[in-house]
Amino acid sequence: MDATHRTTAPDADAVAKEVLRFLETKTKRSWEPEQDLFASGGLSSLFAMELVVHLEKSFGVAIRGADLRLDNFRTVQAMTALVLRLTDAATGSVGE
Numbered sequence: 001m002d003a004t005h006r007t008t009a010p011d012a013d014a015v016a017k018e019v020l021r022f023l024e025t026k027t028k029r030s031w032e033p034e035q036d037l038f039a040s041g042g043l044s045s046l047f048a049m050e051l052v053v054h055l056e057k058s059f060g061v062a063i064r065g066a067d068l069r070l071d072n073f074r075t076v077q078a079m080t081a082l083v084l085r086l087t088d089a090a091t092g093s094v095g096e
Contacts, residue, residue: 010059010087015080022054023076033076048073055079061086 016033023031027043037043051073052063061083063072072082 010083012080012084015059015083016076018058019051019055019076019079022051022058026050031076033080035076036074037076038070038074045070051079055083059083059087061090 020031020033023037026047031037038045038048048070052068055061056063063082063086067082067086072078
């Protein structure tokens with residue numbers, strides 16, 4: 001999924017599917033969208049940095065400062081919400 005110069009925000013389903021695909025490819029196991037990836041012992045905080053890089057490249061977002069909290073990467077749902085919030089901010093989504 002190449003998101004360079006994205007003009008519209010992706011939808012939640014597309015983000016969740018891509019994150020799940022990435023997780024399953026990297027960990028060789030399936031995950032539920034609401035499953036705590038770190039509490040289950042499946043992932044480390046170092047893997048969270050791989051998630052940051054993947055989300056930035058896949059969705060054309062910049063994850064910085066307060067957004068780098070582990071809670072934003074704990075579940076697929078949390079990562080989806082983060083990506084949607086950052087893409088909405090980047091595209092200047094405004095209800096007209």
